[in-house]
Amino acid sequence: MHRGSAQLTQILSDLSAGRLDCDEARTRIESNPGFQFPKSEFVLSFLEHYLDDEDIRKRDPSYGIMQNNELDKLVSRLQQSDFEGAANVTFLNVS
Secondary structure (H helix, E strand, C coil): CCHHHHHHHHHHHHHHCCCCCHHHHHHHHHCCCCCCCCCHHHHHHHHHHHHHCHHHHHHCHHHHHHHHHHHHHHHHHHHCCCHHHHCCCCCCCCC
């Protein structure tokens, strides 16, 4: 696994498991400029959408399930160094 993606994957795994909330994850991501890996600009841009939608996930359980499943998919793809696949996780629909 690429070093930059490994750090991001750990943060996202903690977010998915409930060990971090979206604000804590955002702070850790923004304080670490080392997330350089293929397609990282797309992954980070789409991840902002997930972080911004926390209130919507609380109001709309089905949307929350879809986005949380996509977060797990993103973590899996980053763990596999599937950066192209990771860049296709937009959190707008099922990728």
